[in-house]
Amino acid sequence: MTYIAKPKIDMPGERRNEIGLRQRDYEGALSTLCAGCGHDSITAAIVQAFWELAIPPEKVIKLSGIGCSSKTPAYFISGAHGFNSVHGRMPSVATGALAGNRDLVCIAVSGDGDSLSIGFGQFGHAVRRNINMLYIIENNGVYGLTKGQFSASADPGSKAKYGEVNRMKAIDPVATTIALGGSFAARSFSGDREQLVPLIKAGLRHPGCAVLDVVSPCVTFNDHVGSTKSYAHTREHYYPAVHTDFIPPSKEIKASYDEGEVMPVELHDGSRLLLKKTDADYDPSSRSAAMRYLEEHSSQGQVVTGLLFISPDLPEMHTISGTAAQPLARTAYEDLNPGQAALAELQKDLK
Amino acid sequence: MTGSVNDFVIKIATVNGTGSASANGLLMKALFRMGVPVTGKNLFPSNIQGLPTWYEVRANHKGYMSRSGRVDVMVAMNAQTYAKDLAEVSPGGFLIYDSTWPRRDMMDRDDITILGVPLAAMCNEHFSVARIRILMKNIAYVGVLSALMGIDRNILKTLLEETFAAKPKLVDGNLQAINLGYQYAQEHFSCPLPARAETMGDNSGHILIDGNSAAALGCVYAGATVGAWYPITPSTSLMDAFQGYCNRFRKDPETGENRFCIIQAEDELAAAGMVLGASWSGARAFTPTSGPGISLMSEFIGFAYYAEIPSVFFDVQRVGPSTGMPTRTQQCDVMLCAFASHGDTRHPVLFPADPSECFEMAVQAFDLAECLQTPVFVLSDLDIGMNDWMIPELQWDENFKPDRGKVLDSKALQGIEKFHRYLDVDGDGIPYRTYPGEDPKGAYFVRGSGHNRYGGYTEDANEYQDVVDRLLVKWETARERVPRPVLRKAAKKTRFGVIAYGSSDGAVNEALDRLAEQDFHADYLRIRAFPFNTDVLDFLDTHDTVFVVEQNRDAQLRSLLIIETPADDENLPPVLHYNGMPIPSSCIEQAVLAYLEQEAAA
Numbered sequence: 001m002t003y004i005a006k007p008k009i010d011m012p013g014e015r016r017n018e019i020g021l022r023q024r025d026y027e028g029a030l031s032t033l034c035a036g037c038g039h040d041s042i043t044a045a046i047v048q049a050f051w052e053l054a055i056p057p058e059k060v061i062k063l064s065g066i067g068c069s070s071k072t073p074a075y076f077i078s079g080a081h082g083f084n085s086v087h088g089r090m091p092s093v094a095t096g097a098l099a100g101n102r103d104l105v106c107i108a109v110s111g112d113g114d115s116l117s118i119g120f121g122q123f124g125h126a127v128r129r130n131i132n133m134l135y136i137i138e139n140n141g142v143y144g145l146t147k148g149q150f151s152a153s154a155d156p157g158s159k160a161k162y163g164e165v166n167r168m169k170a171i172d173p174v175a176t177t178i179a180l181g182g183s184f185a186a187r188s189f190s191g192d193r194e195q196l197v198p199l200i201k202a203g204l205r206h207p208g209c210a211v212l213d214v215v216s217p218c219v220t221f222n223d224h225v226g227s228t229k230s231y232a233h234t235r236e237h238y239y240p241a242v243h244t245d246f247i248p249p250s251k252e253i254k255a256s257y258d259e260g261e262v263m264p265v266e267l268h269d270g271s272r273l274l275l276k277k278t279d280a281d282y283d284p285s286s287r288s289a290a291m292r293y294l295e296e297h298s299s300q301g302q303v304v305t306g307l308l309f310i311s312p313d314l315p316e317m318h319t320i321s322g323t324a325a326q327p328l329a330r331t332a333y334e335d336l337n338p339g340q341a342a343l344a345e346l347q348k349d350l351k
Numbered sequence: 352m353t354g355s356v357n358d359f360v361i362k363i364a365t366v367n368g369t370g371s372a373s374a375n376g377l378l379m380k381a382l383f384r385m386g387v388p389v390t391g392k393n394l395f396p397s398n399i400q401g402l403p404t405w406y407e408v409r410a411n412h413k414g415y416m417s418r419s420g421r422v423d424v425m426v427a428m429n430a431q432t433y434a435k436d437l438a439e440v441s442p443g444g445f446l447i448y449d450s451t452w453p454r455r456d457m458m459d460r461d462d463i464t465i466l467g468v469p470l471a472a473m474c475n476e477h478f479s480v481a482r483i484r485i486l487m488k489n490i491a492y493v494g495v496l497s498a499l500m501g502i503d504r505n506i507l508k509t510l511l512e513e514t515f516a517a518k519p520k521l522v523d524g525n526l527q528a529i530n531l532g533y534q535y536a537q538e539h540f541s542c543p544l545p546a547r548a549e550t551m552g553d554n555s556g557h558i559l560i561d562g563n564s565a566a567a568l569g570c571v572y573a574g575a576t577v578g579a580w581y582p583i584t585p586s587t588s589l590m591d592a593f594q595g596y597c598n599r600f601r602k603d604p605e606t607g608e609n610r611f612c613i614i615q616a617e618d619e620l621a622a623a624g625m626v627l628g629a630s631w632s633g634a635r636a637f638t639p640t641s642g643p644g645i646s647l648m649s650e651f652i653g654f655a656y657y658a659e660i661p662s663v664f665f666d667v668q669r670v671g672p673s674t675g676m677p678t679r680t681q682q683c684d685v686m687l688c689a690f691a692s693h694g695d696t697r698h699p700v701l702f703p704a705d706p707s708e709c710f711e712m713a714v715q716a717f718d719l720a721e722c723l724q725t726p727v728f729v730l731s732d733l734d735i736g737m738n739d740w741m742i743p744e745l746q747w748d749e750n751f752k753p754d755r756g757k758v759l760d761s762k763a764l765q766g767i768e769k770f771h772r773y774l775d776v777d778g779d780g781i782p783y784r785t786y787p788g789e790d791p792k793g794a795y796f797v798r799g800s801g802h803n804r805y806g807g808y809t810e811d812a813n814e815y816q817d818v819v820d821r822l823l824v825k826w827e828t829a830r831e832r833v834p835r836p837v838l839r840k841a842a843k844k845t846r847f848g849v850i851a852y853g854s855s856d857g858a859v860n861e862a863l864d865r866l867a868e869q870d871f872h873a874d875y876l877r878i879r880a881f882p883f884n885t886d887v888l889d890f891l892d893t894h895d896t897v898f899v900v901e902q903n904r905d906a907q908l909r910s911l912l913i914i915e916t917p918a919d920d921e922n923l924p925p926v927l928h929y930n931g932m933p934i935p936s937s938c939i940e941q942a943v944l945a946y947l948e949q950e951a952a953a
């Protein structure tokens with residue numbers, strides 16, 4: 001019997017990360033979204049980011065609400081526990097899961113309908129509590145799953161598939177996050193993997209609620225002329241203001257940077273986030289400057305992308321409430337039960 | 352009928368926000384320390400200041416705890432409600448009022464004794480600060496009652512010393528106020544009244560506690576670590592108590608870190624989501640709320656049912672529908688909780704009857720929720736939750752271990768070929784679950800959308816039905832695991848039965864005692880949980896006529912019995928009380944007598 005060795009092809013997907021896993025070990029079930037849907041590109045970027053960060057899949061929880069976008073956690077990291085919750089209420093489930101076990105790495109995927117319409121309240125409160133999670137909003141300006149109604153992020157003047165024009169102001173999740181006092185607000189475009197992957201990694205390492213708004217065209221209901229969230233429109237008005245390069249602490253910084261253009265941001269776990277600014281005066285640590293910047297560019301019809309605001313020092317929920325470092329879900333009952341003697345003592349005051 | 356020694360009802364009418372709560376608490380505790388069984392019910396408005404409020408103290412040597420429907424001594428401190436309060440005194444009873452302002456034209460009852468005490472005048476004379484005068488007026492009526500009703504002044508003094516241990520100066524002022532009232536009564540009336548207290552013992556082995564505090568203690572002892580909530584009367588004090596106990600018992604002795612996480616959510620929807628998330632992550636989590644909160648939580652409750660996520664919901668019921676009367680009591684959420692959410696859903700519901708059971712059932716609820724992997728409701732009410740009840744001291748079994756149900760850890764996972772979240776391998780309808788953060792082999796995807804027994808997404812008719820049918824198998828398992836009912840056999844063999852639950856228990860027991868004196872006998876089954884287990888079916892089967900006593904308009908538990916058992920609705924006469932006041936024993940007694948009369952006439 002002849003034996004033909006399979007030629008070793010060094011496919012990028014087959015490389016192993018620090019914990020010995022291949023990129024495909026971070027994949028999930030086959031997507032059932034429409035071919036060309038922006039959401040699938042984001043899934044691919046998520047897979048790459050987790051693989052590059054070498055996060056053990058079992059440490060990850062992936063949550064979502066309801067919508068085409070919210071289906072995507074099924075399509076990445078099959079070794080992670082997933083929670084496809086109810087429409088607009090993913091943030092509360094994430095909050096509870098992290099209350100129970102603060103060691104979990106939480107990635108949450110939502111849509112513009114899920115987070116800016118029905119779930120606007122929960123979105124705002126996750127930001128306010130600064131829950132330690134990466135909160136991705138796959139933003140297509142419509143309700144994809146219910147067939148193309150406007151969402152709250154539809155831009156004024158944008159046309160729905162059958163012609164009606166939206167006349168209401170769009171809610172911008174990035175501006176909202178900054179205004180709410182959030183600790184991390186970024187935006188990207190589903191078609192820009194180079195920018196998206198570092199932003200996902202930065203969001204995962206950020207010790208608080210990292211809101212990442214990703215413009216993600218819906219090819220079925222919102223990718224026509226007149227839609228401001230179509231591929232064509234986005235490409236044309238895309239304004240990558242701030243390039244982000246994320247460098248985990250274990251790796252050397254290889255890329256050569258023009259010192260003057262690089263702004264390192266130290267994260268709590270020691271990793272560093274580097275922002276390459278195109279606009280020399282852009283400062284992602286200033287809330288007011290970020291708001292002004294967004295406003296200036298949106299009035300010119302530009303979709304500003306990149307890391308718009310970060311404040312890694314803002315305390316997250318557990319820091320504020322003083323929760324034990326050991327996850328509550330892993331705390332032994334013996335350490336939770338006060339016992340009979342304490343009960344008897346307590347009841348002395350009830351007589 | 353008027354009160355007698357260690358058998359009386361005192362009702363105090365005041366205006367809320369005037370500090371009468373401490374005076375009423377003092378009165379109640381003094382009776383308790385004299386060894387007299389006592390309960391206090393706060394009948395208060397949904398308002399912070401300025402509206403009428405009543406406090407009803409019942410002392411009864413036999414230990415009857417419910418409202419009796421009687422008022423032996425009324426302390427009418429609120430001019431606004433004076434006429435109503437006057438009318439409520441039982442014939443032969445007494446009314447005490449502040450005679451600083453004469454009320455000659457409002458004394459139109461000659462079947463009761465009216466006693467005027469110039470409380471305000473006396474306090475104005477002895478105390479200079481306006482606020483103190485108002486507070487002391489309340490303490491002074493306690494002094495009046497101590498003379499009229501034989502309440503031990505030494506005990507009052509000890510209680511004041513305990514209360515103001517940190518501010519001894521306040522003790523003197525309060526004692527002075529007590530003496531003012533006491534002396535006035537001694538000088539002007541013939542003390543003591545026939546309705547009075549006499550020392551019976553010391554009530555050792557008992558405590559005074561409200562149901563919400565007891566439930567909170569149960570959560571602590573059950574090992575609950577995550578509590579999410581949105582404030583709503585009458586459940587708020589449950590989380591306040593949990594916070595208090597956690598601060599006392601759940602701080603890491605070395606670091607001072609919290610071994611608990613309490614989240615005041617943005618609304619009840621979020622509170623429910625947080626509970627689900629925390630339970631899913633492996634913590635024991637709960638939320639206390641009331642009817643409106645359950646309405647908001649309903650979508651998540653159905654999710655938890657279908658995705659099989661353990662979760663504990665305390666519903667401290669108040670009067671509905673809608674906002675209803677937030678500070679009044681009812682048992683109006685039975686149906687809501689039993690079937691909360693859209694689609695075919697059904698949930699175990701526990702019915703505590705008093706704070707003792709709030710404590711016990713809180714613990715049971717967590718075990719049940721985790722063993723059955725489903726939402727479990729503890730259905731208390733305002734009467735139990737917010738009023739002070741006398742109960743035997745709570746005991747804790749040091750051998751208790753929480754029953755976390757079927758959980759596969761990393762080691763167990765290695766022993767099996769493949770993990771399937773919704774596969775019933777034991778035939779009891781309960782699958783195995785895993786916690787996130789442990790092992791990629793245990794990973795699964797929770798979804799409220801169609802799923803098959805392996806946990807995969809499905810829209811296949813058979814696969815869908817397979818799972819919802821299995822949930823019914825689980826329901827049968829639940830039926831035999833929930834707390835069994837408590838049977839009280841009548842002294843004589845009888846074809847009559849009574850079914851009741853929750854806070855109606857005291858009133859039913861008292862009514863049945865009184866009816867037995869009139870030679871009417873009925874067996875009494877106190878239901879403690881839904882689904883109904885075989886004991887309930889047997890009881891219905893062996894009695895021709897079963898009165899179903901409850902505190903709602905629509906006879907909700909009775910409807911559940913009719914839906915869930917073969918019982919015939921004609922044999923289940925409802926006895927209903929739903930005006931917002933706790934059910935009095937007289938209501939049940941009269942309803943049964945009226946039924947018998949009608950039956951005899953027919």
Ligand SMILES: Cc1ncc(C[n+]2csc(CCOP(=O)(O)OP(=O)(O)O)c2C)c(N)n1
Nearest residue numbers: 067068069087111112113114142143144145
């Ligand atoms: C309570 C509730 N109301 C309505 C729906 C129907 N629904 C499903 S998805 C969706 C909109 C999703 O929009 P978005 O979050 O933007 O996701 P996309 O499909 O665009 O990715 C709606 C309204 C639902 N599932 N639940």
Ligand code: SF4
Nearest residue numbers: 034037068144218219
């Ligand atoms: S409808 Fe739109 S959002 Fe949904 S899968 Fe298709 S392209 Fe994507």
Ligand SMILES: [Mg+2]
Nearest residue numbers: 111112140142
């Ligand atoms: Mg959308």
